[in-house]
Amino acid sequence: MTNEWVLPEDLSAAAAARVHVTDVLTAAGVSSEHLDDAVLVASELAANAARHGRPPFSLQIRLLDDHVRITVSNEGEPSDPRILVADVQSGHGRGLPLVKSLSRTMGWSRSGVRLNVWADVNVAD
Secondary structure, X not given: OEEEEEEOOOOOHHHHHHHHHXXXXXXXXXXXXXXXXXXXXXXXXXXXXXXXXXXXXXXXXXXXXXXXXXXXXXXXXXXXXOOOOOOOOOOXXXXXXXXXXXXXXXXXXXXXXXXXXXXXXEOOX
């Protein structure tokens, strides 16, 4: 099953991503433990797109046997995303490390000017 949405063109994209992922995975019967991880991953990816990319922003949720692939796409910067080690004083730089820690795998690809950042999150034990 695959679902796709256009997200708002501002920082409310993160909240919209949380709602969509919650609705889809709850309807699919995903446990709250796995749901929380997927919602947080989607929120972080959408927030990064809104902060660093350019609209239009989109969210795709692909539910597979034991995991969900969450992809957020945008008109990305010419450079690739970077997983930083955030300074304790910094207010930024924790999103992608958090996504990496909650995901079985993550990555990004380009399709023309579109940057697609994805993460696979377990939804079954």
